[in-house]
Amino acid sequence: MTESRVIPDLSVSCYLAPKQGSEARECEDSYSFNKTRRRFCIADGATEGFASRYWARLLVKHWTQYKKPFETLEERAAWAKSLGDRFDERWRDRQLSWFAEEKARSGAYAAFVALWFVEQGSHLRWRAIAIGDACLVVWRQKAILTSFPLDDPQNFGFRPILLPSKSSVQNTTLEGIEERTGEALPGDVLFLLTDAIAAWFLRAAKHAPEQILEFEEMLNRGIRNDLDEFIERARSNGSLRNDDVGVLRTQVAP
């Protein structure tokens, strides 16, 4: 006798926008996902770093392609070091100006939150790791069930610990990785958000939840102009800090 298992499907929508006054190519937020492997992540390159956009893209791309369990510190350190080396390699033989050369010596930094799903019988269980102030928000029945690693909008903007590209200083950060897991029920929505939109989300959930429903609806429809206008309005009325915006929304099929 075989057990019939129907694992719920996952749907994905995403959105990236540069801070007001910047061009799309300057956006330092980045996301990636692999639906087959059920791996999703988002990263926010620190503006103060060197080539942070590239570092953020490297992190998300390689994390979603990664095939091992990503459990131990040694494994995580080896993964981060290989990416750090790859990052350095890109600039090694380039003729840089004195200021780019100086900046490159300090490398890049990024906040990072990664989400994956594991099967548990006929259900899915989510797991997440986070570094810095990019967040996972689990949204169930139009309310926040979990927000991780930050759950208070007041706690954003206090020099979060970020993942550096320089391998010599990666381990301290990796030792501080935060982890969380939870059951993924049909209909649950899991948002991966970079800091500005995460702070907005947490505030809106308390004071204007209809705003989140409107935003989510727009994400579902995927109409870029509507989303851009929504973000512009939120920035204009002061509810959203002017920063890059990165959103990756995953829904467990109802």
Place this chain on the structure above:
Amino acid sequence: MSDVFGTENSLRKADFVADVVNRTIHDLVIRCTRTEEIRDYYYLSVIGYGGTVGPAFGGSLVGRTAIPISEVAGMPARLEDRTKKVSDNAGGVVDTKIRFPIWMDPVSNGATPMCQAFGIVRDLLDQWVLEHKNGFPPTILHLTDGESTDGDPSQVGQEILSRSANDDAVVFFNCHASSRHSLKIEYPSNDSQLPDEFSKTLFNLSSPLPEAFQRVAGELGIKTEVGARGFVFNGDPVSVAQFFEIGTRPANLR
């Protein structure tokens, strides 16, 4: 400025000041560096006064004021080879040859025509504010090693203080550097401890330290009271370097 400064007998005050100014400009450039580009977050003017009064940049920037930081970055008078200790990515440090930009060389001269220098600064401000009505109000960092030799600078100094942009007053900080190992007074909130008319004049020409600047002072271990002014008297090399750090770091545009 030809006096020996601090505890290192070989260090002339003029050498130290030129080095601090070059390092300050270097750090501003690095803050505006985004990978291989420079964002023009700042425009710089450097006015020197002594035997002559006027713009102090050397090399291709001679005679210029209000220069976009990207141009400043691209046109140092020369690049010097220096050695810097940097991480070897394996837990140690190695001496690495770096290129360090020099925009101005030390100049020492007996005269201190402060009124004339302030007049040039006031005119530059007027021009700047006229062209950038909605811009961020300029910051003026004034470093002197002695009393004005061309009269009382109070009136023209007050004219500088009275300038504003976008409804915010300019920030005017003053630092008096001394070689006499006299008691230094940093960021006082009143003039009761100041020894003479000259120090009180500079105190009265110094803006209150805005909150962001007070925060940086705190990070450098300097305690400031409510109402602290951007003023240092009898500053030693450490206080001169910190003065430039406090005067420029808050404008870190993330």
